[in-house]
Amino acid sequence: MLTALLALGALATLIGLVLGYAAIRFRVDSDPVVDQIDALLPQTQCGQCTYAGCRPYAEAIAAGEADINQCPPGGEVTIQALADLLGQDPKPLNPEHGEHSEKTVVVIDENVCIGCTLCIQACPVDAILGAAKQMHTIITAECTGCDLCITPCPVECIHVVPVRQDQSNWIWPTPEDDRLLQTG
Amino acid sequence: MTAMHYTTNPGRTRDIRLHRFHGGLKLPSHSAISMSLPVANAGIPAELVIPLQQHIGETAIPLVRPGERVLKGQMIAAPRGTVSAPVHASSSGTVTAIEARAFPHPSGMTASSIVIATDGKDEWQTADSHFTDYRQTTPAELLEHIRNAGIVGLGGAGFPTGVKLGTAANRAIDLLLINGVECEPYITCDNMLMQERAREILAGTHILQHILNPQHCIIAIEDGMPAAGAALRTALNEAGEENIEVVSVPEIYPSGGERQLIKVLTGHEVPGQGFPSDIGIVCQNVGTAAAVYQAVVHNHPLVSRLVTVTGEGVRQPRNLDTLIGTPFSYLVAACGGYTADVDRLLMGGPMMGFAVHTDDTPVIKTTNCILAVTREEMPAPPPALPCIRCSKCTEVCPADLLPQQLYLHAHSGNLDAAQDYNLFDCIECGCCAHVCPSHIPLVQYYRHAKTEIWSQEKQKKAADIARRRHEARLARLERIKRERAERMARKKQAVAGKDEKRKDAKQAAIQAALERVRQKKTQTGVTPKNTDNLTPEQQEEIREVDRRRQH
Numbered sequence: 132m133l134t135a136l137l138a139l140g141a142l143a144t145l146i147g148l149v150l151g152y153a154a155i156r157f158r159v160d161s162d163p164v165v166d167q168i169d170a171l172l173p174q175t176q177c178g179q180c181t182y183a184g185c186r187p188y189a190e191a192i193a194a195g196e197a198d199i200n201q202c203p204p205g206g207e208v209t210i211q212a213l214a215d216l217l218g219q220d221p222k223p224l225n226p227e228h229g230e231h232s233e234k235t236v237v238v239i240d241e242n243v244c245i246g247c248t249l250c251i252q253a254c255p256v257d258a259i260l261g262a263a264k265q266m267h268t269i270i271t272a273e274c275t276g277c278d279l280c281i282t283p284c285p286v287e288c289i290h291v292v293p294v295r296q297d298q299s300n301w302i303w304p305t306p307e308d309d310r311l312l313q314t315g
Numbered sequence: 316m317t318a319m320h321y322t323t324n325p326g327r328t329r330d331i332r333l334h335r336f337h338g339g340l341k342l343p344s345h346s347a348i349s350m351s352l353p354v355a356n357a358g359i360p361a362e363l364v365i366p367l368q369q370h371i372g373e374t375a376i377p378l379v380r381p382g383e384r385v386l387k388g389q390m391i392a393a394p395r396g397t398v399s400a401p402v403h404a405s406s407s408g409t410v411t412a413i414e415a416r417a418f419p420h421p422s423g424m425t426a427s428s429i430v431i432a433t434d435g436k437d438e439w440q441t442a443d444s445h446f447t448d449y450r451q452t453t454p455a456e457l458l459e460h461i462r463n464a465g466i467v468g469l470g471g472a473g474f475p476t477g478v479k480l481g482t483a484a485n486r487a488i489d490l491l492l493i494n495g496v497e498c499e500p501y502i503t504c505d506n507m508l509m510q511e512r513a514r515e516i517l518a519g520t521h522i523l524q525h526i527l528n529p530q531h532c533i534i535a536i537e538d539g540m541p542a543a544g545a546a547l548r549t550a551l552n553e554a555g556e557e558n559i560e561v562v563s564v565p566e567i568y569p570s571g572g573e574r575q576l577i578k579v580l581t582g583h584e585v586p587g588q589g590f591p592s593d594i595g596i597v598c599q600n601v602g603t604a605a606a607v608y609q610a611v612v613h614n615h616p617l618v619s620r621l622v623t624v625t626g627e628g629v630r631q632p633r634n635l636d637t638l639i640g641t642p643f644s645y646l647v648a649a650c651g652g653y654t655a656d657v658d659r660l661l662m663g664g665p666m667m668g669f670a671v672h673t674d675d676t677p678v679i680k681t682t683n684c685i686l687a688v689t690r691e692e693m694p695a696p697p698p699a700l701p702c703i704r705c706s707k708c709t710e711v712c713p714a715d716l717l718p719q720q721l722y723l724h725a726h727s728g729n730l731d732a733a734q735d736y737n738l739f740d741c742i743e744c745g746c747c748a749h750v751c752p753s754h755i756p757l758v759q760y761y762r763h764a765k766t767e768i769w770s771q772e773k774q775k776k777a778a779d780i781a782r783r784r785h786e787a788r789l790a791r792l793e794r795i796k797r798e799r800a801e802r803m804a805r806k807k808q809a810v811a812g813k814d815e816k817r818k819d820a821k822q823a824a825i826q827a828a829l830e831r832v833r834q835k836k837t838q839t840g841v842t843p844k845n846t847d848n849l850t851p852e853q854q855e856e857i858r859e860v861d862r863r864r865q866h
Contacts, residue, residue, distance in 0.1 A: 169782070172778075173774070173778050174777075174778040174779070174781040174782045174785065175781070176781065176785050184785060185782070185785075186782075186785075186786075234774075255785050255788065256781050256784040256785050256788065257784055257787070257788050258784070273780070273781070273784060275777075275781045296424065297424060297426065298368070298418070298420050298422060298424055298426060300770060300773070301420075301422040301424065301766065302763065302766040302767055302770055303421070303759060303762040303763040303765075303766045304763065305726075305759065305760060305763045306699065306755075306756045306759050306760065309759070
């Protein structure tokens with residue numbers, strides 16, 4: 132009887148020590164769920180979800196403070212992916228936050244730009260090149276289409292344009308789409 | 316790698332044991348239509364439209380400006396990065412524009428092109444480098460030369476040949492396969508090339524052998540190409556060549572596909588997402604071999620190719636030696652024009668080709684065939700019916716896939732599942748759609764799914780970059796804030812320290828002055844006079860003053 136108690140006690144202590152050590156040694160600093168959610172978000176950093184960027188939104192989802200349907204740039208695809216990840220039912224995009232639309236980028240009308248740098252300060256991904264009293268321009272490849280630079284511009288020289296379509300980013304239409312095109 | 320069975324009988328064509336790939340179709344060849352006439356030179360059109368992107372990889376960068384005169388063979392656009400190819404002027408003339416022009420692509424979109432108004436002189440650029448004997452040249456130099464000559468796979472895919480050979484040159488190559496098996500019905504340009512320019516193909520093959528140093532070399536043709544086989548064998552005999560074999564394979568579509576041909580000739584399968592060079596094999600189209608010969612021996616970059624102009628929709632179908640950039644309409648006119656009942660114009664064959672939206676479309680490096688079909692010849696497919704799971708598609712799939720599963724997943728947008736069923740091993744040969752009793756345009760679903768997946772991958776990559784940039788920005792703003800705070804703190808401290816010091820200095824000066832006065836007093840021994848007979852009030856007053864002075 133005593134032997135059994137001792138053996139089990141010793142075993143429990145040993146396992147406890149190992150687990151305790153592992154908890155310290157293999158500590159995960161950031162919440163892996165936040166990382167996983169963040170990886171599914173489109174990284175537009177537009178703030179339409181009412182959070183300060185994609186990561187804060189991911190943190191809010193992980194904490195149960197935000198819903199998964201607040202990201203207009205991600206649209207249905209993102210909602211579906213988040214629902215799969217979190218084991219929730221997908222729901223339609225919350226229209227309060229905006230509508231899903233095709234990705235756009237912005238361009239600066241360089242003739243009108245006065246070089247005030249306000250847009251540079253607003254850009255969350257440093258996609259605007261310029262300096263005070265110098266012409267500014269958008270690095271199109273880096274632009275996420277968040278449109279955050281449009282409001283600060285005092286001379287309204289920033290315009291939204293659709294992403295340029297060429298052979299490299301063209302998607303074959305499905306036969307259904309093709310038929311729609313032909314008949315419609 | 317295990318020794319291959321064909322190694323036992325070098326030089327003896329008849330002993331090669333052929334294998335079969337899974338599936339495939341026996342299709343009517345329609346090759347006779349375009350083979351009644353010999354290859355003719357298409358001539359020089361008034362305007363050449365040369366797209367910057369005629370290959371797999373990055374778009375080339377223009378080197379010329381509008382108004383500039385260019386010579387035939389002059390490099391007019393340079394490759395961008397490793398997987399890219401330069402573009403050369405196909406004839407002499409003046410660059411009139413660099414602008415978006417019609418381009419052979421299923422989307423019907425335009426593409427950046429260099430437009431040349433030809434002067435009809437067809438004046439070659441004088442060669443600045445020339446290999447008198449390529450055998451004295453290192454493979455690396457030859458590879459560089461082939462790359463600069465803008466050669467891409469002429470079989471249809473258009474992968475830069477220099478890159479393909481460069482990868483293979485670092486590996487032990489067992490078999491060099493020169494592919495003369497026509498990929499599709501109707502197309503005869505490779506067949507005609509072998510019949511008329513067997514010597515060039517052989518010379519190109521020799522150069523490729525020099526670069527790759529393979530153990531064996533096979534030129535593969537189809538059973539239905541006796542004339543091509545005869546021409547090649549004559550060339551081999553003339554050269555006294557015994558180490559290159561001409562092997563004829565049965566006409567089963569798509570035995571011209573690289574993987575299928577390798578399977579037929581060796582019994583080996585190229586790994587799913589791998590390359591033939593992974594199993595010691597390099598496959599090059601006969602046209603590519605001839606282009607390599609032109610580039611290395613004559614220093615002529617890739618400025619022309621053979622194009623089959625065929626179908627019931629043209630009056631005089633034939634093969635034309637065509638300058639890159641020649642509009643389709645020019646070639647059709649050279650073949651007697653359209654017939655009255657022409658319906659559609661395709662680039663490529665009936666199985667894998669696609670309809671072009673305008674005949675202003677220029678010939679590019681991968682244009683092997685221009686197919687003008689009548690409605691009778693190629694009727695519009697009847698409306699698609701639901702899949703009945705008959706599995707006919709699975710039986711014919713030469714890539715050993717499950718087309719109906721791929722279709723179901725691609726159709727329902729379940730792209731991950733489609734990828735699990737090896738969507739990217741699909742070669743889009745069209746066998747499945749050809750046999751489908753429900754007439755489902757299967758390949759189009761696969762193409763949609765593939766491009767959709769690519770697009771999502773690109774978006775994912777862009778999102779990752781955006782995340783990194785955003786995080787970098789936040790870190791930078793944080794750093795700037797911290798640095799500013801630190802600077803402010805330092806300044807404050809510095810100012811406070813100075814005040815303290817100043818105060819101390821003042822006090823010290825006063826103390827020093829008082830000390831001096833005291834010393835002076837004791838040194839000089841001066842004492843106040845008339846202090847003997849003072850009233851207590853006066854004494855009190857003096858004490859009062861002294862006390863004040865003390866402070």
